[in-house]
Amino acid sequence: MITIEQLISQIEQRQPVLNKAELSPEQRRLSLEGIGNLTTANCRQLSFLSNPHYLSSLTNTHAGAVLITEEHHNEAPNDTVALIVAVPYLAYASVSQLFARQYSVSGIHPTAVIADSAIIGNHVTIGAFCVIGEQVQIGDRCVLEAHVVVEDNTTIGTDGVIKPQVVIGHDCVVGHHVRLYAGVSIGSEGFGFAPTSNPSVTGWERIAQLGRVLIGNHVRIGSHTCIDRGAIDDTVIGNHVIIDNLVQVAHNVRIGDGTAIAAHTGIAGSTSIGKRCIIGGAVGITGHIDITDDVTLSAMTMVTKSITTAGSYSSGTAAMPTANWRRAAVRFRQLGRN
Amino acid sequence: MITIEQLISQIEQRQPVLNKAELSPEQRRLSLEGIGNLTTANCRQLSFLSNPHYLSSLTNTHAGAVLITEEHHNEAPNDTVALIVAVPYLAYASVSQLFARQYSVSGIHPTAVIADSAIIGNHVTIGAFCVIGEQVQIGDRCVLEAHVVVEDNTTIGTDGVIKPQVVIGHDCVVGHHVRLYAGVSIGSEGFGFAPTSNPSVTGWERIAQLGRVLIGNHVRIGSHTCIDRGAIDDTVIGNHVIIDNLVQVAHNVRIGDGTAIAAHTGIAGSTSIGKRCIIGGAVGITGHIDITDDVTLSAMTMVTKSITTAGSYSSGTAAMPTANWRRAAVRFRQLGRN
Amino acid sequence: MITIEQLISQIEQRQPVLNKAELSPEQRRLSLEGIGNLTTANCRQLSFLSNPHYLSSLTNTHAGAVLITEEHHNEAPNDTVALIVAVPYLAYASVSQLFARQYSVSGIHPTAVIADSAIIGNHVTIGAFCVIGEQVQIGDRCVLEAHVVVEDNTTIGTDGVIKPQVVIGHDCVVGHHVRLYAGVSIGSEGFGFAPTSNPSVTGWERIAQLGRVLIGNHVRIGSHTCIDRGAIDDTVIGNHVIIDNLVQVAHNVRIGDGTAIAAHTGIAGSTSIGKRCIIGGAVGITGHIDITDDVTLSAMTMVTKSITTAGSYSSGTAAMPTANWRRAAVRFRQLGRN
Incomplete structure (x- = not known):
């Protein structure tokens, strides 16, 4: 379980969280257990908007918190904690590491x-x-x-x-x-x-x-x-x-x-x-x-x-229907004749 | 060693063996030790005809048994047991598993x-x-x-x-x-x-x-x-x-x-x-x-x-002599000019 | 440490060292500890000239010894031992094996x-x-x-x-x-x-x-x-x-x-x-x-x-600026039309 406070600390190793002063103590203590897409995240998960193409998903998200730019700040649901950053995708990368499974073994294994x-x-x-x-x-x-x-x-x-x-x-x-x-x-x-x-x-x-x-x-x-x-x-x-x-x-x-x-x-x-x-x-x-x-x-x-x-x-040629490709390849071959 | 009886049982998990009722008890008890091509199989091996291109090899095969369609049934040698199926290649696949080397170890190894x-x-x-x-x-x-x-x-x-x-x-x-x-x-x-x-x-x-x-x-x-x-x-x-x-x-x-x-x-x-x-x-x-x-x-x-x-x-171009290819590649490059 | 004598013995499994009779006992006893390029080799290293393109590096090399053809023999510095062979690159390959790290373990490991x-x-x-x-x-x-x-x-x-x-x-x-x-x-x-x-x-x-x-x-x-x-x-x-x-x-x-x-x-x-x-x-x-x-x-x-x-x-097409390539690829596709 990772709190919003911990997320902020991790994000700020790369970029400031612009609205952190505005977050309430309750919001800072909210704890999350994973990351989800805007459409599938639940209230115990974090999500993010890095591509405006998915803006409509933001307004309907059930995520507990979202990483978002200033520009789209107002489109997040009221009960979702919005963390405003310049580059939400980078912030997502930073915090993803907090949710990764920790290696369960430590020390020197006796068989080594x-x-x-x-x-x-x-x-x-x-x-x-x-x-x-x-x-x-x-x-x-x-x-x-x-x-x-x-x-x-x-x-x-x-x-x-x-x-x-x-x-x-x-x-x-x-x-x-x-x-x-x-x-x-x-x-x-x-x-x-x-x-x-x-x-x-x-x-x-x-x-x-x-x-x-x-x-x-x-x-x-x-x-x-x-x-x-x-x-x-x-x-x-x-x-x-x-x-x-x-x-x-x-x-x-x-x-x-x-x-x-x-x-x-x-x-x-x-x-x-x-x-x-x-x-x-x-x-x-x-x-x-x-x-x-x-x-x-x-x-x-x-x-x-x-x-x-x-x-x-770049180089190469892209897929086309095989019948057409056969003709094109023959003509390419003819380009090589004297 | 695998008997014809066992082969039939395995094949029929996928398709019927059409002439099984006509096989003699001796034929059913015949046992085989491997699979070979029509031209190289010996009398202890099974073979198959899946491509009519190899029909001439069928008539001269020394295989102990063959998987074959109804159509080519009569072209197998008399002393070869013919098993008639709709799709010999599929029957070959099915029975190949019977001849595979079995893993020689079992249980939990003490070093695991x-x-x-x-x-x-x-x-x-x-x-x-x-x-x-x-x-x-x-x-x-x-x-x-x-x-x-x-x-x-x-x-x-x-x-x-x-x-x-x-x-x-x-x-x-x-x-x-x-x-x-x-x-x-x-x-x-x-x-x-x-x-x-x-x-x-x-x-x-x-x-x-x-x-x-x-x-x-x-x-x-x-x-x-x-x-x-x-x-x-x-x-x-x-x-x-x-x-x-x-x-x-x-x-x-x-x-x-x-x-x-x-x-x-x-x-x-x-x-x-x-x-x-x-x-x-x-x-x-x-x-x-x-x-x-x-x-x-x-x-x-x-x-x-x-x-x-x-x-x-498909895409790409197929091999041609390098000298010709150099000319074709230059002309392809020219296609990209305005 | 590998002596010139040992190098000669190894090279001659593939080709003669043409000037070996002319080497002094001191030269034969010279020992080397590695291989370097002509420009970076030091006096404890061997180098070689296989491509005349690097001839100017030969005249200034500090290598202790060089593998060289008859033709360029006189261009090596006086204090570098020159070993004359027909194919210096092959001689380099042969002797490289003498300088490889030897595997430090031997016998059957008890865990095997x-x-x-x-x-x-x-x-x-x-x-x-x-x-x-x-x-x-x-x-x-x-x-x-x-x-x-x-x-x-x-x-x-x-x-x-x-x-x-x-x-x-x-x-x-x-x-x-x-x-x-x-x-x-x-x-x-x-x-x-x-x-x-x-x-x-x-x-x-x-x-x-x-x-x-x-x-x-x-x-x-x-x-x-x-x-x-x-x-x-x-x-x-x-x-x-x-x-x-x-x-x-x-x-x-x-x-x-x-x-x-x-x-x-x-x-x-x-x-x-x-x-x-x-x-x-x-x-x-x-x-x-x-x-x-x-x-x-x-x-x-x-x-x-x-x-x-x-x-x-050969086949394929070589890299070009992506904008040009897009045009060329479209025209290749058009070659496939009837």
Whole structure:
């Protein structure tokens, strides 16, 4: 149960609650147990209006409290506590964290295998069957859930949340306040091979990957995303980078601060992505190129050259009835004739 | 070893065996040890003819028994037992399950960590190093193989098969007869963030995902597929949905009954997919749209808008020699000029 | 620390060091501790010149030794040991392996659960919480790191390296010198279903997958890649095949010797890929087709038909400013009109 008072305190870490002086003590003590949409929230739930499209839902909401801009303040029902902020969606994000289920385990599970030389911070949780290697350092207040593997000589900052079955390879550096979801693979060996150049062998000589993965602070990486270690230099993920599920980040990629990457995107080796980029799902970015700051790539875009100017880029063609598509694809093919 | 008698019993859960009355007691007692193609099957194996293209293989088959339609009945060799059905491919599917290797372990492995408050049904198998959280319920006859993690308060119906290293997050609901393959991630946190809107911070405010994942009955989910929990409401997978490997199902997606989804497909947040859709591999579907029932999407299709009419849709261009493709791609680019 | 003498010995497993007779005993005894780029390497590091584009970096390098062709031999600084080879990049690959961190654990971890009937070779390492099934055979000198699951009756050759949380299903055969990275899924059940053909049931009949996965020698498979078992026959990966992360190889696919496959590629069921193919990232290859030997597919290519002639193939369109792309996409759509 979270009181309005607690909500305000949390919201104000990001933005002021503009009408807080006008709230009564009773309103401040009101306690809520969850978040709902305007149409479905009940009197024990909080809701919010971030898109004026849903204004009609506001007037009929049964939510116990709403996050709202000054502009729409008067449209909330009288018995709903209105908290006025400049950006209700941001306020919703801030308070959502108060309602999240807390991890029920704490301390070091007796089944965890932890090397003697590992240094474990204060108030750290390590779940069942974790394996922590030699010289690993884990910062204060980290939570590692079940089946996490951290290989030798890797450092993790404070306040990390590492969900089950994450693997972090040796010699990597993970910053503070990092969240790694189930099955993330950090520091796996990059895909580097030299052809053997012996015509009698159809083979490849493996290039052992000697670099590391360096991950900044406040980074979030989704389930089954892979971030490979560098060949000679390091793979580098900046601060405040957020990455969705099933993303491939190849060896020696560099990603600038604040960039967001949606699911299924792949970034080939040695490519550099700027700051504050927004990369849609299933985008493919070739290797050894540079994407400048503040670039938006729509979903499924294929990037084959460096992008030196900020802005929005796209490629591909959108769904059409298959019969029409067959004709269009034939004509596209004809465009390629001499 | 499976007898013809057992095959008939299994097939008839889906369709009648039309000539069963004509089989001799010796034929019914014939026992088989596997399934083979018409050209390679031996006399201890079953085969089938589902595509008339392979009719010539039927006449020369050495299979001990064949599944076949009435139409081709007379073309099977005399010493092969012919089982006549309307749909041989369906009969093959039904009986294939009889020949599958049975899981060799049963009972609760002593290394599994199971919360005292978890409720485990009858005849449940829980493999080595599983971790079962508080208030979890696992239905009768479920098999959880090694390294499965089920977080607090999640319910799994009866007759589930959960392969190694599946993670099911807290508060989820999984139906009956569900199969989850190695590395599936259910209920990981959806990719929801609000920009912090403070120009001095290039950051994101995390939106804690408070919804659940609800999975129906007879659902099948392939290796390393990710199904994220909803932000406020739930992510919902209907009954009889089948999903291949490495698929991304984002928060608040809804998938209708009987829909099939091939590998590498991604479905962005809050999109709704209808019933009985057939979605090819590596399809990308944008967020916040609706795909109606009975839609087929060919592989690698990009869907950017709702589809309101049943039928088949496609996009993209198919492989051509790279030199020709370069010219076609340049001309496509020119199409975009004013 | 690795001496020049040791480097020469390693390089010469692939190609001669042309000037080794001219090196002094002091030069041969020089020991190095790592590899660096020409511009950043210090006197305790090795570097290499594989691309003449970086020739100017060679003349100023501080590297202790360089791998170099005869042609550029005279441009190295006098106090840098030059090792002359025909293919410096291959020599770099060969010696990189000497500088890789060695796995710090050896022997069978006491927490591993190993069936009594499993046959474990000599000098095998099995990490914490591994689960090894009945009749499994593991060859000499294999290293299985933490949380590896090998199901019943599977055979792994000698000198394998299997990173954490790999799952290898029952009855598979893995060759010698195979490397499987974190989270690889081998032998999961292929995606095979028959429609139930009962109009009242919107369902699917599962086809139990009775084939195996057969993996050759010197194969490398990246993190979270999935290789499903065959339906009746086997899925087959040839020798010297190298596969990146997050790749989908469906049931009954066959991949020829020496083929390389980049991340996020998907190969649908029963397709056959030739020898020495180079398949870029996020390529999609439809099912039941044949790709001949020596085919190159550029990233994100969609292959819908068999390819019978060696060469390079591509498809798709490359990124352009979104406003232009919208016009081009509309005109592509118009190409599909009658």
